[in-house]
Amino acid sequence: MNTQLFKGEKVRLTALNPDKDAEVMSAWSHDADFLHRTTTEIAAPIPPPGYKKKIEEWMKDMDKNEVFVFGIRQPGDERLIGMAQIYWVEWPHGAAHFTIGIGKPEDRNKGLGSEATRLLLRYSFHELNLHRLATFVSSWNADGLRFLARFGFVEEFRRRESLYIMGQRYDQVGVSLLKEEWHDN
């Protein structure tokens, strides 16, 4: 039994620090491309105190088992490189949603997000005992859709023209992975 849920070879899942990590997350929020990839909210730079408050709220929600938030870091390095979150957990149905993001472009395409996702999936299915895990991707984000397909995520709906980004209409694509479709590798 592999009980090292939070440690991978290239990354580890860690707690968020409301003071130090808020600074880093504030810096990411000045990159509208990052925001458009990770959320459908109105893109806006948020100062560190805004993220400090958010992190503190997430910690409260974690105490209630409503949300599970992780900072992504490399072994032996305290620098925050990304964030992952399991949210909207419907315990009676064993269903939840998740998001993951690697903040800086230079930290992407190195397999760090992939390994963090593998850890997150194992946590979802082998610790939270979820039946399904879902997420949303904008139809312009082919990289994101390909990334998720590699883990077995299946497209299940397209909310037609429900996103309006940089002057163009896009579909919101819903994808999910069922526990029985997941392979722990």
Add this chain to the structure above:
Amino acid sequence: MTIDLFRGKLTRLAAMNPETDAEMVTRWNEDTEYFRLLDSGPPRLFTSKNTKEWMEKRIERGKPEFLIRELESDKPIGFCALWTPPPQHGNAFVAIGIGERDYWGKGYGSDALKTLVRYGFLELNLHRVSLGVFEYNARAIKAYEKVGFKMEGRERSAMLRDGKRWDFFCMGILRSEWVG
């Protein structure tokens, strides 16, 4: 510019009043068949006071719900609302429920939904309206199709109820598809 935005053929949309309507909404939500067609959360029991506070909070946040009243008698029979998080995409989600069982399957919900969708397109200037519905709610799916909503896919086995897995259907109507 002469249409009455809040008036349909069988129903009208009215303000929800926490003072006078909380007791009725509490009674609707105690009907677990109704509640399990409406919500994926476990049915819970609330006092009228809880419901009143919840309704007041929604009004405070600027997200009030409409009361659906039957035109002929002016009797309150259900509620509906459009939620627009986040607002810049021109998309909104429908919530609708007919709490009075005597008014099920008679076109009242469809009529109120038509009025709500018209409000979304003519007043909120939405690009599309979305909704979600449980696989086992055949009557609602038929009503939504009648109003012009199209099936856009399904969240697979998103619900576990009465020991069975059910899909959660996603439906939507674009302004260009809407026949006002």
